Amino acid sequence: xxxxxxxxxxxxxxxxxxxxxxxxxxxxxxxxxxxxxxxxxxxxxxxxxxxxxxxxxxxxxxxxxxxxxxxxxxxxxxxxxxxxxxxxxxxxxxxxxxxxxxxxxxxxxxxxxxxxxxxxxxxxxxxxxxxxxxxxxxxxxxxxxxxxxxxxxxxxxxxxxxxxxxxxxxxxxxxxxxxxxxxxxxxxxxxxxxxxxxxxxxxxxxxxxxxxxxxxxxxxxxxxxxxxxxxxxxxxxxxxxxxxxxxxxxxxxxxxxxxxxxxxxxxxxxxxxx
Numbered sequence: 001x002x003x004x005x006x007x008x009x010x011x012x013x014x015x016x017x018x019x020x021x022x023x024x025x026x027x028x029x030x031x032x033x034x035x036x037x038x039x040x041x042x043x044x045x046x047x048x049x050x051x052x053x054x055x056x057x058x059x060x061x062x063x064x065x066x067x068x069x070x071x072x073x074x075x076x077x078x079x080x081x082x083x084x085x086x087x088x089x090x091x092x093x094x095x096x097x098x099x100x101x102x103x104x105x106x107x108x109x110x111x112x113x114x115x116x117x118x119x120x121x122x123x124x125x126x127x128x129x130x131x132x133x134x135x136x137x138x139x140x141x142x143x144x145x146x147x148x149x150x151x152x153x154x155x156x157x158x159x160x161x162x163x164x165x166x167x168x169x170x171x172x173x174x175x176x177x178x179x180x181x182x183x184x185x186x187x188x189x190x191x192x193x194x195x196x197x198x199x200x201x202x203x204x205x206x207x208x209x210x211x212x213x214x215x216x217x218x219x220x221x222x223x224x225x226x227x228x229x230x231x232x233x234x235x236x237x238x239x240x241x242x243x244x245x246x247x248x249x250x251x252x253x254x255x256x257x258x259x260x261x262x263x264x265x266x267x268x269x270x271x272x273x274x
Contacts, residue, residue: 003231006031009089013072013129014099016040017049018201022219023096023226024054028063035085037070047202072099072125082132092136094230097126097147102203104162115164123171142234143188146226149173150194150272151241158272173241180239189234195222196245197267214262221259224248
């Protein structure tokens with residue numbers, strides 16, 4: 001397989017900032033066409049990045065961009081976004097289900113509206129966006145779906161502090177297991193990718209100092225790992241719940257300090273990993 005995304009149409013949810021933006025820009029450097037699908041059109045008072053600002057960055061990096069406002073809780077908006085992608089770029093070759101909602105609270109402290117948000121975005125949104133993209137993916141060459149979701153670690157310690165969030169992220173991982181098997185004969189790869197360490201993103205900073213950003217890695221490690229996964233043979237490299245560092249070691253990377261916010265600091269492991 002060619003280790004490039006040149007000429008590919010890449011649909012990225014939650015692409016206006018953080019890991020989604022980094023994955024979009026990495027694809028753009030190959031010359032890919034990127035559908036920047038996210039809610040943010042106007043600048044947020046706290047969070048930086050909009051679909052239009054990222055589209056400009058993609059084009060400056062050498063790619064083509066189609067910014068599409070999308071709330072993945074709305075299936076009509078999803079279908080419309082996919083239709084626009086197919087009309088504009090001629091198809092969808094890759095789907096990255098990056099959009100996610102997080103609320104690290106216990107059962108008694110989790111309002112049902114927060115529960116519903118996490119399940120609507122993480123599980124339902126991932127399922128619905130995958131469903132909408134599948135007809136286009138079936139017509140693509142080397143099609144991939146990549147969910148940003150963790151290995152299924154059933155140790156109770158990963159449930160007891162935030163059961164609702166854990167269930168919602170594991171729902172994304174179960175989409176990987178189910179859809180990889182369901183669409184294997186169609187040659188569609190479906191994989192999950194999760195960071196070994198906490199990633200320094202705007203979402204992290206919204207958690208109120210729970211983790212020191214200096215003890216994190218940058219989103220670029222996930223972008224590079226995603227790039228490697230998305231350039232594998234879709235008929236062979238599928239059905240896996242992968243870790244970014246393991247993927248990059250497989251790709252031959254040995255220097256991980258370049259991904260650290262502060263290489264002198266000890267890194268904070270991410271959730272769900274022993």
